[in-house]
Amino acid sequence: MKPKKQATSRKAVIGPFVERLMKSLFFLCSAVVILVTLLITLFLFREGLPALMQVPLWDIFTGVIWQPPAENPKFGVLPLITGSAVITLTSLLLATPLGLAVALYLSEFSRSLERDVLKPLVELLAAIPSVVFGFFALVVVSGWIHGLFGVGTRLNALNGAVVLTLMVLPTIASISEDVLNSVPRDLKEAAYALGATRLQIIRRVILPYARRGIAVAVLLGFGRAIGETMAVLMATGNAAVISLNILTSMETMTAAIAIEMGEVVFGSLHYQMLFFLGILLFLISSAVNIIADYIITRGRLR
């Protein structure tokens, strides 16, 4: 009898202690997420901000030449910003209508069997690694574009934008589809009862209701496109020139970091400038998240 009693009493003492210990462990693990976010911010700024001591902020954002390895290095980020902007916007211009069309077709016009096949196929696009898309752009799409337009440079902004379109499309399509499916049935049925046709319901009921959600879908697509590295790096030719002609080579901020980081001296100005580009990208992706969050919560409050 005696040992058993001892065991239970020991359990009674240790039990609550273990409960509390494990709870603290769970808590610490969830705090890791916050820690990582803080560390990313800390290390980007720690390595990147010192660049401002040597190159004034004004010069960075108004400089039209990015030429770090030269004897008299120039760190104007405008060519990289325009490169990122042109490639991202071109891909969104293609991916938004396509993604919306896919979402609308899946949610309103497809039969359930058709849907069960199409939806996983669209999601499959998201599973293909970006380096594979980059490889495809490098060896296949560049040839098509060359054949179509007969331009001098095989690797250009359009080449990057085309594969980027395939990469952001699943983001835009699947979020939009969720939003379109969330339109309440009674709204649609009320419209049918009033004699509206299917197209009228889409135009007057579904699309207005889903407006905010679609905006969020496009915004998140933008965030994904501007942060994409390998595909654009392999596809666009990486010439840091300011141009609006999508048939010329361009370099994005992400590509500049990936290419040049391998050649820089640790702690040099060039190294710091590449981290400064990282700060810009991090601020952009955070802003995208905050704006998306704002649109969603404001919509819910209404």
Added chain:
Amino acid sequence: MKERLRESLVILSLRVAVAVVLAGLLTVLFDIVSKGVGIFSWEFLTESPRQGMTAGGIFPAIVGSVYLVALSLAASVPIGVLAAIYLVEYTPQGRFLRVIDISIRNLAGTPSIVFGLFGLGLFVNFLGFRQSLLSGALTLACMSLPVIITASREALLSVPNEFREAAYALGATKLQVVRRIVLPNALSGILTGVVLSSSRVVGETAPILLTAAAFYAPTLPTSPFDRVMALPFHLFVMATQSSNPLKTAPIQYGTALVLLLVAVGLNAVALVVRAKRRRLKVW
């Protein structure tokens, strides 16, 4: 009549858009499968590169990728699952939860190259791990954390509350409920999330480019502080920095095919398991 015509025109144009997307997907898949399958052989998978990387196989890159994925999951899975347990079972309130939610979403949206910079700053330089398997795996672990937490959270939430209440009614403590009731019932959902995140991790190139990857390593890594070859990085360098891109084209396509098979295969496994689970769930 006019309305009918307009409707079929709309449907037609939507169908064209869907067809364009499918054509894009199938072209990528077909091109890589058809041109990669020629070199695909047992030797290609099990031999090292030879003759200045213009011949031979991709064995070290496969091993490197396996090490990177395994080591990063070893770090991210326990932390992610335990974090999800805290968020679901211990229901923190108010500001802490909000900060966590914002952090998770923010991490999920952060570009992979920024994670690379972070890993370079923290693991490679500050902690002195240099460019190594360890630095790369830890960087990838930070990247996959939001995916694993989100998937585990969903899995835990899908366990019905009645299960917990029944256990409490029998006198179980919170920890016992979590260990004996909630975790076993959420396990398959959590595993689905792990498989899904490994399918993404295996294809990530930008983070390991800055923290771990070696163009060519004469031997397989023997310690976590060695640099490693990896499938996505191998494809990248072979395609862009090869001295003779035409001669190595089959190797490039072969590497792309292996990477595609692994990433898409893992993804498909996760999707199928998830669909089955939803259909089979009895509660």
